Amino acid sequence: xxxxxxxxxxxLEVTDLHVNVQDKPVLKGLNLVVRAGEVxxxxxxxxxxxxxxxxxxxxxxxxxxxSGRIRFEINFQMRDLxxxxxxxxxxxxxFLAFQYPIEVPGVSNRSFLRTSYNAICKxxxxxxxxxxxxxxxxxxxxxxxxxxxxxxxxxVNVGFSGGEKKRNEILQMAVLSPRLALLDETDSGLDIDxxxxxxxxxNKLKSRHNAIVMVTHYQxxxxxxxxxxxxxxxxxxxxxxxxxxxALKLEEKGYDWLL
Amino acid sequence: MTGxxxxxxxxxxxxxxxxxxxEAWKALGSDVGSSEVPWRQDLTQDFARGWPSAREEAWxxxxxxxxxxSSLRPLADELRFELPEGxxxxxxxxxxxxxxxxxxxxxxxxxxxxxxxxxxxxxPWVVFVPRGVSPQAPLRVHAPRGEVNAWSxxxxxxxxxxxxxxxxxxxYGAQVGALSWGTRMFLGSGxxxxxxxxxxxxxxxxxxxxxxALVSENAHYVQVQVSTGGKMCREDAxxxxxxxxxxxxxxxxxxxxxxxxLDHRTSIEHEVGxxxxxxxxxxxxADRSRGIFNGRVLIRRDAIGANAAQLSxxxxxxxxxxxxxxxxxxxxxxxxxxxHGAAVGQLDKEHLFYLRSRGISEAKAKEVLxxxxxxxxxxxxxxxxxxxxxxxxxxxxxxxLLTERDTSLGAEASRTSGSAT
Numbered sequence: 151x152x153x154x155x156x157x158x159x160x161x162l163e164v165t166d167l168h169v170n171v172q173d174k175p176v177l178k179g180l181n182l183v184v185r186a187g188e189v190x191x192x193x194x195x196x197x198x199x200x201x202x203x204x205x206x207x208x209x210x211x212x213x214x215x216x217s218g219r220i221r222f223e224i225n226f227q228m229r230d231l232x233x234x235x236x237x238x239x240x241x242x243x244x245f246l247a248f249q250y251p252i253e254v255p256g257v258s259n260r261s262f263l264r265t266s267y268n269a270i271c272k273x274x275x276x277x278x279x280x281x282x283x284x285x286x287x288x289x290x291x292x293x294x295x296x297x298x299x300x301x302x303x304x305x306v307n308v309g310f311s312g313g314e315k316k317r318n319e320i321l322q323m324a325v326l327s328p329r330l331a332l333l334d335e336t337d338s339g340l341d342i343d344x345x346x347x348x349x350x351x352x353n354k355l356k357s358r359h360n361a362i363v364m365v366t367h368y369q370x371x372x373x374x375x376x377x378x379x380x381x382x383x384x385x386x387x388x389x390x391x392x393x394x395x396x397a398l399k400l401e402e403k404g405y406d407w408l409l
Numbered sequence: 410m411t412g413x414x415x416x417x418x419x420x421x422x423x424x425x426x427x428x429x430x431x432e433a434w435k436a437l438g439s440d441v442g443s444s445e446v447p448w449r450q451d452l453t454q455d456f457a458r459g460w461p462s463a464r465e466e467a468w469x470x471x472x473x474x475x476x477x478x479s480s481l482r483p484l485a486d487e488l489r490f491e492l493p494e495g496x497x498x499x500x501x502x503x504x505x506x507x508x509x510x511x512x513x514x515x516x517x518x519x520x521x522x523x524x525x526x527x528x529x530x531x532x533p534w535v536v537f538v539p540r541g542v543s544p545q546a547p548l549r550v551h552a553p554r555g556e557v558n559a560w561s562x563x564x565x566x567x568x569x570x571x572x573x574x575x576x577x578x579x580x581y582g583a584q585v586g587a588l589s590w591g592t593r594m595f596l597g598s599g600x601x602x603x604x605x606x607x608x609x610x611x612x613x614x615x616x617x618x619x620x621x622a623l624v625s626e627n628a629h630y631v632q633v634q635v636s637t638g639g640k641m642c643r644e645d646a647x648x649x650x651x652x653x654x655x656x657x658x659x660x661x662x663x664x665x666x667x668x669x670x671l672d673h674r675t676s677i678e679h680e681v682g683x684x685x686x687x688x689x690x691x692x693x694x695a696d697r698s699r700g701i702f703n704g705r706v707l708i709r710r711d712a713i714g715a716n717a718a719q720l721s722x723x724x725x726x727x728x729x730x731x732x733x734x735x736x737x738x739x740x741x742x743x744x745x746x747x748x749h750g751a752a753v754g755q756l757d758k759e760h761l762f763y764l765r766s767r768g769i770s771e772a773k774a775k776e777v778l779x780x781x782x783x784x785x786x787x788x789x790x791x792x793x794x795x796x797x798x799x800x801x802x803x804x805x806x807x808x809x810l811l812t813e814r815d816t817s818l819g820a821e822a823s824r825t826s827g828s829a830t
Contacts, residue, residue: 208766209765210762235765237767239766240769251763254760254777256785257780262764266769269770273768305785326768
């Protein structure tokens with residue numbers, strides 16, 4: 151794997167990252183390199199810092215970066231991601247699928263998706279789509295996650311079931327086609343059918359130009375989306391990295407043997 | 410407020426404004442037959458007693474002492490209708506038969522306070538929708554626009570017969586001076602009324618508006634109130650569910666800025682069982698403005714199976730804005746459902762982050778969230794035209810609220826994680 155991987159351009163590089171939440175250290179020297187075309191799974195016990203990592207990369211304001219850096223490839227150069235506002239990061243191709251998607255009453259899903267899509271188009275210098283053209287585009291994306299059109303005219307995530315919310319996240323990912331997708335516990339709260347639909351959607355969005363980082367507690371999701379790398383995050387650091395067989399070993403043995 | 414209470418509580422003497430109102434009431438009120446307006450005598454006494462005190466619960470938050478210092482001349486004013494096809498109108502004095510019976514039921518109800526009573530100074534118009542009639546176009550009602558030094562007064566009545574449907578767009582608010590505005594309606598069994606009320610008074614104007622709806626069996630009343638104008642405007646909405654299967658939606662968005670006071674009082678009475686009411690009041694308050702929501706729900710003893718839900722949600726867009734929200738639930742029956750809740754806050758930073766993580770700039774995200782918050786009040790409307798009109802009004806006003814000031818809201822959330830040390 152290593153020879154081929156080395157040729158692929160680096161998308162994300164996290165170096166010796168230390169992060170505090172309310173003055174408490176959560177990430178304690180984390181290193182991670184993600185290249186285009188790769189799928190990474192970050193696993194670990196509860197409270198190990200998995201969700202923190204994905205939120206910090208997306209720019210959530212509640213986290214204090216104590217030291218270290220996060221760099222992201224923008225126009226063939228590695229740039230400091232921490233200097234960018236959350237919306238600028240999204241415009242450069244970072245996407246976070248939320249563990250708990252937010253309900254936004256009064257804002258229809260359709261107009262939310264359009265506002266978001268057009269903001270990103272504008273930044274990337276492409277022309278915004280007309281409403282009709284956007285609807286057409288949206289339709290094709292909805293098929294990917296087997297979502298009904300009735301969800302478009304409801305408030306964002308309002309009255310959606312847990313599974314519908316997660317599907318809506320993947321729909322947003324499909325519409326925005328990010329270069330780096332962070333899936334934060336996307337499998338939690340999904341029944342087996344919804345899990346299959348979400349995983350299918352993600353698999354169809356995978357390409358050699360983008361990368362996916364899945365944060366998950368369970369091996370289950372990895373039966374559907376096969377990772378190139380599995381990392382074990384414990385006590386704020388990555389303590390073990392391997393291929394998919396590591397996930398199976400974790401499933402069998404738990405985390406204790408690593409800690 | 411405490412400093413001035415002594416002054417306000419001195420022995421009532423009739424101020425010049427009070428005298429003007431009383432004089433007008435005596436002169437113009439005589440037009441209206443006392444059989445239709447049985448409470449007129451009480452009000453004359455009310456006015457004669459003097460100006461209401463700010464210590465009274467009903468006026469606790471409203472600066473009506475300032476109004477007392479003005480000298481606005483009450484004026485029985487004219488409104489303007491755009492009547493859709495199949496809908497009739499006449500003066501109250503010309504009403505007869507069943508329409509007159511309904512008018513009498515409606516006019517029996519005493520206004521919540523004397524300033525609302527002024528709306529009924531003269532012979533009001535009565536609009537009648539015959540049985541089963543369901544016009545496509547809405548009834549549009551334009552209140553008088555006000556005059557310098559005048560207190561404009563106008564009211565109208567609506568009688569909707571069985572199984573009829575009507576959509577109503579009311580636009581009111583004096584540009585200057587003051588307006589007392591009255592709207593009373595009767596919904597016959599199986600009828601449906603969607604009622605969009607848009608209050609857009611001028612920045613220095615005063616407003617007092619009442620709406621009363623009597624809802625018969627299986628009738629459905631949807632009121633959407635949008636209040637944005639005026640120096641001080643008060644709304645009293647009174648809905649009485651009088652027949653089984655009757656339903657009411659009473660929703661509102663009010664947006665205040667500068668030193669505006671927008672005061673909303675609602676009262677919903679479940680007189681019989683198997684009735685439903687839903688209330689959603691949304692306040693957006695900027696600068697040093699103040700909003701008031703007082704929501705009374707009364708479930709009478711025999712109203713078994715009544716269902717009442719009330720929610721007051723408010724966003725404070727500046728640290729000096731204020732909201733006073735108070736539910737008043739009185740439940741005299743068993744086996745009913747009643748829920749209420751009130752929330753006051755700023756834009757949620759998790760909401761902001763969610764939008765920003767989708768590439769939407771902070772300023773745009775605030776705009777989207779504020780607008781979404783305000784637009785929720787339109788949830789009960791089915792009619793596309795009312796929806797369009799209400800939406801346009803809210804969008805325009807939300808824009809004013811956002812662009813005229815550099816909102817400090819969510820300043821916390823704008824801090825990014827980029828501050829490496």
